[in-house]
Amino acid sequence: MDKDSTLNFALSKNGDDPLMFFELLRVIFLLVLLVFLSGKLKTIFVNQIMSRYSDDIGVSQSIGTIIQYAAVLFGGLVIIQTTIQLGSLNVLAGALGVGIGFGLQNIANNFISGLIILFERPIKVGDRIEVGQVTGDIVRISSRATTVSTNDNISIIIPNAEFISKSVINWSHSGRNIRFHVPVGVAYKEDPAHIKSILIEVAKKHPDVLKEPEPDVLFKEYGDNSLNFDLLVWTSTYINKPTVLKSQLYYLIFEKFKEHNVEIPFPQRDLHIKSGNMVPQK
Incomplete structure (x- = not known):
């Protein structure tokens, strides 16, 4: 033309x-x-x-x-x-x-941050991450933002600059094997060695708890009302559902404690009332 x-x-x-x-x-x-x-x-x-x-x-x-x-x-x-x-x-x-x-300052900042993410790979698609108040799986990394899917199937769009300027917890950066802590408390009358054997037995029977590394139990402290233990288990399948794994283990622990008559403590307080001579009123 x-x-x-x-x-x-x-x-x-x-x-x-x-x-x-x-x-x-x-x-x-x-x-x-x-x-x-x-x-x-x-x-x-x-x-x-x-x-x-x-x-x-x-x-x-x-x-x-x-x-x-x-x-x-x-x-x-x-x-x-x-x-x-x-x-x-x-x-x-x-x-x-x-x-x-x-x-376009923010757009340029997010674009450059996206390039840094792609080349340095601190996070990638499929990783389980935690940034700020958001926890979920990365499903997409674009030039401007990263899409994170939560356990409630809610997609959250996070600007790429957030992953460069803030602290990010990447649960799967070094692999899919993650160790979870399951705190357990029992009454003072219980034998710690017996409690350890029960917790180890429960952990080994769970199909999603890894055999290697083996589960372990730490005797953490003498609490105000209980002996406090920490059951340590490794898993590669519940990395995005830690609460579900803990819930399943607690169900099994409760049944085992019931079977072995292990007492689960509840808070107790001792009240000491001092009596004295009452002064008659005039």
Whole structure:
């Protein structure tokens, strides 16, 4: 179409190379198409290629996202260089720079934080994390934010900068084997060695408690009303449901204590009342 057409007007004046309206539309269309195709490329790479070499979905997603970003970056540069004269972008580039400086600071911060997460991999898809008041499994890491799914199937969108600037507890960073503490209290009349054997027996019978490392029992303290123990168990299947595992163990412990007549204490207080001579009133 002729550049003098009414619809194809110049967006900027830059000597002999003005930025035309249709040129900008063509660039936008090609960039949108590039993002769409790069997303498809990532899906194919993760599901059909990486799945053959790695069972860790987090690693596959990280590598796929890095490839997607690289494809968008280099493809975008090629589209801009071959479609628009670089000199005609001076005005728009300056305006964009001002916009980033004043209005897009948080977006730029989250995007850079997303790149740091992908390259350093302090967290990845599938990890069980705890940041602030949020606890859940990471299901998606995008350029701006990370999606965390809680045990109540609630998706929480957390900006990537939160994972860089704040302390993050990653329960599965070093592996899926996690040790849980199950506190137990019994009456003072009970034999600690007997209590330990009962707790170990209960832990070993649970199908989701690992045999290696073996469960253990610590005699923690003489409490105000009880002897306090700490049952230590390892699991790889209840990493995202620690409360459920503890509940199941408490049910089993209660039945075993009932079978062995082990007394579970309750708070007691002794009251000492002093009596004295009453002074008669006048």
